[in-house]
Amino acid sequence: MTQKINQEEINNILWQACDTFRGKIDSSIYKDYILVMLFIKYLSDTYKEHYEEYAKRYDGNEERIKRAMARERFVLDEKSTFEYLYDKRNDSEIGDIINKALEHIEEENKGKLRGVFRNIDFNSEIVLGKPKERNAILKHLLEDFNKLNLRPSRLSGNDVIGDAYEYMIAKFASDAGKKGGEFFTPSMVSELLARLVKPEENDRIYDPTCGSGSLLIKAFNKVPNKKAQIYGQERNGQTHSLCKMNMFLHGIDDARIAWGDTLSNPLHLEDDKLMKFQVIVSNPPFSLDKWAMGFAGETNTDKKFKMEASLDPYRRFEWGVPPSSKGDYAFVQHMLYSLAENGRMGVVLPHGVLFRGASEGKIRKQIIELNLLDAVIGLPENLFFGTGIPACVLVFKKNRTKKEVLFIDASGEGNYEKGKNQNVLREEDIQKIVDTYEKYESIDKYSYVATIDEIKENDYNLNIPRYVDTFEEEEPVDMDAVKENIANIKAELKEVEKQMAKYIEELGL
Structure with missing residues (x-):
């Protein structure tokens, strides 16, 4: 019986492979090389195992083996396997050889892998250095990955590779500090959003700023029979590639992940209008500066470009x-306009969206008056990569019958676990939020159901402390006890002074 490889072993080998890069290149860049290599190794080992199975079944009949292999999920040829690259590890043109292999894999699998590797260059002098340095790095990388055997028969469970990929992305995000938050939402926050929006069979699930896709995958996994369609859009080219690979490694082959700026160039359209989705989950970049630059047009050189509604x-x-300078409500409005009738939407945002005035105040008022806001949930501080600021989750619903908004303050001590670098939402914390949301009830010092009139009286300010009072009353001070305490201390002091005088006398001072 073949020895199975478990999640931990894979994770450890992958993390070791990162040592090749550490100190030479920023982890927010070298993650791309590690994750692409993991993808290639997995494709290659799967291909090899299936080839051997067919060779056995068809008694080495090349024609029949070839026909069977052409029906595989991914098609490879000899020059694009990991083995071929490993054999060439000492070649002075190894970077170029890897690039050509990736190009070839794209060509052979046009329908699925078109453009997946185009943003990741293994022959880049800017990133990987001069040939000598670059070749040494790539040789080590191939040698590290050669230790991994990812044949399907050796994997303990279907999700091992997808989970290893997610593990690495999470590691990189915590390693990359501020840049980490750009491509990864902590899994406990993704889990919370997925449970709040409750994806169902045949839903379209959408994330307009999908990063490496973890939020979409969490939501998709909530659909019992996995019958749902995923849509995402991502502006960063490398992250778009990671997202597509992440989908394949989680067995989602038909995800539609577009590459481009969602605000100035939304790519999921139907009849030239924005496509509508039953479920939207998103963690857009917090308070994105210059969010409207894509509307300025190439000919507009005016430094003081001013976005107007008519340009969209x-x-x-x-x-x-x-x-x-703050794109939060640009993303929220894009999502609300993309929400189908009876759609549910959960978005992670900074607290400023709850109370900032001027144009944001006007937008907030409209959203509340149209009765689209269902809940405001305050999260603990320091949950996200690269920023200690506390965030909130806003839940929106189309066609709401309720005329109230639920406020939850889950930021207090006891509602999370303190970590060394980052705080963590535990399973019970997530469940408490979800239960409170589903029961839609006021709980002392935790949640409050506010009427729309109350919110109007507060001038449409949604700042959570206005609705959920978490103030802990202090015990009243017993003045008699304090007096008695002072008298006792004075008496003790007198005794000590008497004793001191005695000692001084004895010493003849």
Whole structure:
């Protein structure tokens, strides 16, 4: 019986492989090379195992083996296998050889892998250094990955590779500090969002700023029979590639992940209008500066470009144009305009969206008056990579019958676990939030159901402490006990002074 390889062994080998790069290149860049190599190794080992199975079944009949292999999920040829690259590890052109192999894999699998590797260059002097240095790095990388055997028969469980990929992305995110948050949402936050929006069979699930796709995968996994369609869009080319690979490694072959700026160039359209989705989950970049630059056009050289609602062909900013230095409500409006009837949407945002005034205040007022906001949930501080600021989750719903908004303050001690670098939402913390949301009830010092009128009275300010009072009353001070305490101390002091005088006399001082 073949010895199975478990999650931990794979994770350890992968983390060792990163030592090749550490200190030479920023982890927010070298993650791309590690994750692409993991993908290639997995494709290659799967291909090899299936080839051997067919060779046995068809008694070495090349014609029949070839026909069977052509029906595989991914097609490879000899020059694009990991073995071929490993054999060439000492070649002075190894970077170019890897690039050609990746190009070839794309060509052979046009329908699925078109453009997946185009943003990741193994022959880049800018990133990997001069030939001598670059070749040494790539040789070590191939040698590290050669230790991994990812044949399907050796993997303990279907999700091992997908989980290893997610593990690495999480590691890189914590390693990369501020840049980490750009491509990864902590899994406990993704889990919370997925449970709040409750994806169902045949839903379209969408994330307009999907990063490496972890939020989408968490939501997809909540659909009992996995019958749902995933849509995402990502602006960063390398992250878009990681997201596509992440989908394949989780067995999701038909995800539609587009590459481009969602605000100025939304790519999921139907009949030239924004496509509608039953479920939207998102963790857009917090308070994105210059979010509207894509609307300026190449000919506009005016440094003081001012975004106007009329510049958007999809008319997403008719409730108001967010300030140019804070894109939060630009993403929220895009999502609300993309939400289907009876759609549910969960978004992670900074607290400023709850109370900032000017144009953001006007947009917030419209959203509340249209009865789209369902819940405001305050999260603990320091949950996210690269920022200690506490965030909140806003839950929106189309066609709401309720005329209230639920406020939850889950930021207090006891609602999370303190970590060394980062705080963590535990299973019970997530469950407490979800239960409270589902029961939609007021709980002392934790949640409050506010009427729309109360929110109006507060001038549409959604700051959580206005609704959930977490103030702990202090015990009243017993003045008699304090007096008695002072008298006792004075008496003790007198005794000590008497004793001291005695000692001084004895010493003849």
